[in-house]
Amino acid sequence: MVLCLPTATIHGGRARGKVDVLTNDDRLEAGNDEVLGRRSDILQDQGARSPADMDGFSAGAEQWSERESRNQLRRVVGLGEMQDEGDVEYRKVRLERVVLVGVWSRNETTLEKAEESLRELAALANTAGAQVCDGVLQHRLKPDAATYVGRGKTKEIEGIVARHEADTIIVDGDLAPSQRRALEDATKVKVVDRTAVILDIFAQHATSREGKAQVELAQLEYMLPRLRGWGGSLSRQAGGQAAGVNGGIGSRGPGETQIEMDRRVIRTRIARLKKQIRAMAPARDVKRGSRRRLGLPTVAVVGYTNAGKSSLVNRLTGSGELVENALFATLDTAVRRAKAHDGRFYAYVDTVGFVRSLPTQLVEAFKSTLEEVAGADVIVHVVDASTADPFAQIEAVNRVLADIDGVEGIPRVLVFNKVDQVDASTVGRLANMRPEALFVSAASGEGLDRLRDAVESLLPAPEIHVSALLPYSAGGLLSEVREYGKVQKVEYRTEGVALEADVDSRLAARVLDSAVG
Known part of the structure; x- marks a missing residue:
């Protein structure tokens, strides 16, 4: 591929049009020379600048460095090799293929910490039942408000997804609903964030009734602001003359769109789950109360x-x-x-x-x-x-x-x-x-x-010291003192068991009530 660029040459004081033929390599070399020349001019001017100018220069250099690092995605090595080797054919059927994406800034973290966070996200994805194909990091001052990584990097990620035939993109951070929708529309695959992965793992591992209710409550609260509409065909807001024109009698709905109905159902379910979890509190209090009661x-x-x-x-x-x-x-x-x-x-x-x-x-x-x-x-x-x-x-x-x-x-x-x-x-x-x-x-x-x-x-020591003579018929009480108190001395006598121990107030009262004499 060649590119024709018109340039101007000076002959006899007049500018005449000229066409130079440059290859791609020539253009790249010329661009690099221009960038290096600008940097050289900047460095030569440093000595003549005032402190205020130097502050502006430092800010400009930081922006220049940040823009340069944004021009490439950094691949985190080793994420695609984390899956197990056993049962390969089964895993190919069972697991969805994912690509990890992260954004980091020098103002908030370091590259090493960003890579470690992405590796942890890979471990989370594996635990959730996914196969990690690749992971990339982008350095920028803050995530893009539209697509999280920017429009150009979205195209690159789309290519990575296509190359690995991935099904899902997992972002190492919290995505706004608009960011997730924009990234899904651009890459044509499902996009989830770190929170969604953690919630999925919790849903898989919860076993008790209370644990399942807690996980469902967390999922619904996460899902509520992220519901996505399905178009005007499910709208039920038509009424009056508009309904008469479009469908007439029988077309008037309850005045809600489908997404509003979904939100109402979710809010109702959230309220019911919170009520169920509150109802489980007495059982927990009974268990904790028995431990406190026994000391x-x-x-x-x-x-x-x-x-x-x-x-x-x-x-x-x-x-x-x-x-x-x-x-x-x-x-x-x-x-x-x-x-x-x-x-x-x-x-x-x-x-x-x-x-x-x-x-x-x-x-x-x-x-x-x-x-x-x-x-x-x-x-x-x-x-x-x-x-x-x-x-x-x-x-x-x-x-x-x-x-x-x-x-x-x-x-x-x-x-x-x-x-x-x-x-x-x-x-x-x-x-x-x-x-x-x-x-x-x-x-x-x-x-x-x-x-x-x-x-x-x-461990807290029992606060009451007791010294008593217990009858031999109080063997159960003596055993309880051994389990929940600190026994200092036990002496078996003809008339009973001489006991010295540190116990709590509950046991102290029982020991004194059972003492001989």
């Missing part, structure tokens, strides 16, 4: 999703909770009892995992689950030591905890899990940055004794 201390295990919380609870309590190397494998709260060194019992509460940019709908819907954290006596914060940026995960969890009422003042234990998957230098670096943290491995059992000692040292 059973609770330890809430929180952390980023897939940090190994369930595996750690299984190791500490000997239980058999579901353990899966997947994001959000645990959605329903599980309470498991453990025995301290002094003989009394306490409970571990395994909670739902957190994630960066946890959707507001989920935080609101799962408030009943997060109430367990607010009612705990100790919080164990589990962090995946093998992840690329564990401190970003710590910040994400702390932000969610800050939104829960009643969490302030509860003692916390920071635990780095999966130390068997990292080298000694990584452990040393984490220890230097967080000297108060403990390092454990739920898989190998390393460091679990230190964790037990740290947790048990923070």
Whole structure:
């Protein structure tokens, strides 16, 4: 391909028309020379500029750099190879093929953090049952208001989708309804955002009646502002003379379009779900009330999703909770009892995992689950030591905890899990940055004794000291004191059992009522 460009040459003081024939390579080289020449002129003028001019120059250089980086999509390596190799033919039938798209700005984050966020989105997509074909990042000051990535990059993404025969585009961020519609119209495939993927995973993993109701409530609240109309053929607003012209008697509807009816149905369903979830509150209060009534201390295990919380609870309590190397494998709260060194019992509460940019709908819907954290006596914060940026995960969890009422003042234990998957230098670096943290491995059992000692040292001690002589017929009461109190001394005498223990007010009253003499 050649391109004819008219130029002007000077002969004898007059400009005469001339045609130069340039190939594509010539045009590219000429454009590069022109850009380099402009940059050279700018650099030569720096010494003659005033401070005010230099500020303007810095702003211009930043805009120039930002525009240059916008001219190319950065491919995140390794996302297309994350799927499993087993059952290939089955997976081709079952999984939808997706392309990941992200936008980042130097004013808000770094390239490394943006790539890590896109890799996390790939893990979310795999957990949701999708096959990640490719992932690209665009650097720009802020997302485009129309198509999120801009009209030019939309064409490039359309080519990537066609090349991989993808079915869906997943955007690493929250899309406005207009952005999603514009991107779908341009690329001719389905477009979803990060929140939609997380909601889909929650819908797949919810098992209890309450968990399913919470997920449905979050989905409907997310869907309500994103309903899309289906054209005037479903309109029911015709009435009066307009109805008489178009259809006459029988054509007048209730005065609603189809999308308005859908919104009304969703609002009605949301109200019903909120009522159902409120009705489930007494059952939760009964369970928590029984633990408080027995004086059973609770330890809430929180952390980023897939940090190994369930595996750690299984190791500490000997239980058999579901353990899966997947994001959000645990959605329903599980309470498991453990025995301290002094003989009394306490409970571990395994909670739902957190994630960066946890959707507001989920935080609101799962408030009943997060109430367990607010009612705990100790919080164990589990962090995946093998992840690329564990401190970003710590910040994400702390932000969610800050939104829960009643969490302030509860003692916390920071635990780095999966130390068997990292080298000694990584452990040393984490220890230097967080000297108060403990390092454990739920898989190998390393460091679990230190964790037990740290947790048990923070458990609230019974506040009342009792000294009484119990009859031998009060064996059940003595057993209860051993389980829920701290026994200091037990002496078996002829007339009964001499007991000294620290107990709560409920047990203290029962012990004194049952005492001999």
